[in-house]
Amino acid sequence: MADKYFGAVELGGTKTFVMVAKNRKEIIDRKIFPTSSPKQTILDITRYFQGVSSTKGISLAGIGVGSFGPLDLDTKSPTFGFITSTPKYAWPFTDLKGELQSELQTPIFIDTDVNASAYGEYNSLVDKNIESFVYITIGTGIGGGFIINGKILHGLLHPEFGHIRIPHNLRKDPFPGSCPYHQDCFEGLASGPALEKRWHTDPKNLPEDHMAWELESEYIAYALSNLIVTISPEKIILGGGVVHQKHLFPKIYTKVQQILNKYIKCVLLEDQIHALITPPILGDDSGIMGALELAIDNIR
Amino acid sequence: MADKYFGAVELGGTKTFVMVAKNRKEIIDRKIFPTSSPKQTILDITRYFQGVSSTKGISLAGIGVGSFGPLDLDTKSPTFGFITSTPKYAWPFTDLKGELQSELQTPIFIDTDVNASAYGEYNSLVDKNIESFVYITIGTGIGGGFIINGKILHGLLHPEFGHIRIPHNLRKDPFPGSCPYHQDCFEGLASGPALEKRWHTDPKNLPEDHMAWELESEYIAYALSNLIVTISPEKIILGGGVVHQKHLFPKIYTKVQQILNKYIKCVLLEDQIHALITPPILGDDSGIMGALELAIDNIR
Numbered sequence: 001m002a003d004k005y006f007g008a009v010e011l012g013g014t015k016t017f018v019m020v021a022k023n024r025k026e027i028i029d030r031k032i033f034p035t036s037s038p039k040q041t042i043l044d045i046t047r048y049f050q051g052v053s054s055t056k057g058i059s060l061a062g063i064g065v066g067s068f069g070p071l072d073l074d075t076k077s078p079t080f081g082f083i084t085s086t087p088k089y090a091w092p093f094t095d096l097k098g099e100l101q102s103e104l105q106t107p108i109f110i111d112t113d114v115n116a117s118a119y120g121e122y123n124s125l126v127d128k129n130i131e132s133f134v135y136i137t138i139g140t141g142i143g144g145g146f147i148i149n150g151k152i153l154h155g156l157l158h159p160e161f162g163h164i165r166i167p168h169n170l171r172k173d174p175f176p177g178s179c180p181y182h183q184d185c186f187e188g189l190a191s192g193p194a195l196e197k198r199w200h201t202d203p204k205n206l207p208e209d210h211m212a213w214e215l216e217s218e219y220i221a222y223a224l225s226n227l228i229v230t231i232s233p234e235k236i237i238l239g240g241g242v243v244h245q246k247h248l249f250p251k252i253y254t255k256v257q258q259i260l261n262k263y264i265k266c267v268l269l270e271d272q273i274h275a276l277i278t279p280p281i282l283g284d285d286s287g288i289m290g291a292l293e294l295a296i297d298n299i300r
Numbered sequence: 301m302a303d304k305y306f307g308a309v310e311l312g313g314t315k316t317f318v319m320v321a322k323n324r325k326e327i328i329d330r331k332i333f334p335t336s337s338p339k340q341t342i343l344d345i346t347r348y349f350q351g352v353s354s355t356k357g358i359s360l361a362g363i364g365v366g367s368f369g370p371l372d373l374d375t376k377s378p379t380f381g382f383i384t385s386t387p388k389y390a391w392p393f394t395d396l397k398g399e400l401q402s403e404l405q406t407p408i409f410i411d412t413d414v415n416a417s418a419y420g421e422y423n424s425l426v427d428k429n430i431e432s433f434v435y436i437t438i439g440t441g442i443g444g445g446f447i448i449n450g451k452i453l454h455g456l457l458h459p460e461f462g463h464i465r466i467p468h469n470l471r472k473d474p475f476p477g478s479c480p481y482h483q484d485c486f487e488g489l490a491s492g493p494a495l496e497k498r499w500h501t502d503p504k505n506l507p508e509d510h511m512a513w514e515l516e517s518e519y520i521a522y523a524l525s526n527l528i529v530t531i532s533p534e535k536i537i538l539g540g541g542v543v544h545q546k547h548l549f550p551k552i553y554t555k556v557q558q559i560l561n562k563y564i565k566c567v568l569l570e571d572q573i574h575a576l577i578t579p580p581i582l583g584d585d586s587g588i589m590g591a592l593e594l595a596i597d598n599i600r
Contacts, residue, residue, distance in 0.1 A: 131453060148453060154431060156432070156533065156569070160564060165466055166467070181560075225464075229462075230461050264457060265385065
């Protein structure tokens, strides 16, 4: 049997990652370029894959795509594979899957950026024998990707975990929240832009002992505690720009335990919470590796 | 092939339901008796199944059990199938599965009461082709059972959805909450006992236009909205004593839509929310029918 090659795309709001690989260990080529207009970006992606294919004399069996959204992922919908009502200029109702597929003449497997990241991280686990796996990203936005019994969960649409409501102590934190839909939902209180708006500076400038991080870890801990009592995850990966601040992790551990208050009796929560809630294994490659896995798994 | 017969048990804090059936349509016998001590209750269950088996001249291929908890459902644990640290007198660390199995010499399939109810309701759906299904019970306690891709979700332990944190407006509702672990978690604010403690009367006595129900529907709506953005359920069944007050449903629909504020664009949420969030199809039989399905599915 001839070797199979796969493509991967991580389409972000500002940057696009592209990659060609035989499998997760054998990366043939990778590149990163700015995300511009839909037309130009789709052209850039197309030319990249055509270029690598002709230079290396290979053809791609399929391409996995993790994209910013909202995406229509309902296979029965006439706009399946479209980026839908995004606020990003010129991008609303872009037929991402359809256009890539017709330009490249190879199957395209598309999912949200956060689901792709979740899938990349899940597939990096040594022990994949877990029912309930979650990847949370806390950055410009907040999102969650859920892998249940090895499959990405979509449900009705796709999870929008950033928008859960958590307790907001207005006495301690009078900042009203930055979400245009819900004001003080989790994303409205704890995303990068919320931090910047509340403290009038790039969060990177806030020292480790600033009360910003006490509040931030409290909000993250409320969200994770809700997640823990809701779907009882066996692994929670916490990624995204905001949690590049590694000092947040011990603060989050302490607060999750305080919030749950020994209600859930479980060694992993009580004594090994650092193994339950961890930074991404793949660092900034969760999304592109997950996109690759999407292609590999769907072709197999 | 000879006909197969199955047993079902719903072990509640005050009552125990037992049943023998060929399948969900052909019920051979059913009975209900008070839950007493562990020894007596296990004896009552055992005698019931032995009695029906000898009267009808049949033997049981397996018995499904939905039980109050907490239960140890980790198949690798030495206390798998035990009721563990329950506050219920005499019941802590009862080997429910083990004792029934050794008395009745037939396989016992055990899960939580709320998971059994979820499974019963899921199996009553005409269209089971959904990824994400939830059963929530709001009564003496609050709990959630999750069926993802047709399988009951356990994860690390089992979900304890009653204990999520939601916004608590102390100005509007100075009641501090009744949960001994978390005070004003969802269960602490919205369970039957919380209602009774806040309003100093059995909630059944509160008229439909009492502000108790405005608050109650708001708390339920916060919890359901969190659920919707977390796992994007395609069906949410809302059961339990408190929501026997059917006038709560329209109030909950309005408030869920207000809370989500058109963020999630989806016909089922925007125009058909009565089809997304519904009372149980099986009424008070969700649990016992789910226990039956547990036995049938595991034997098949």
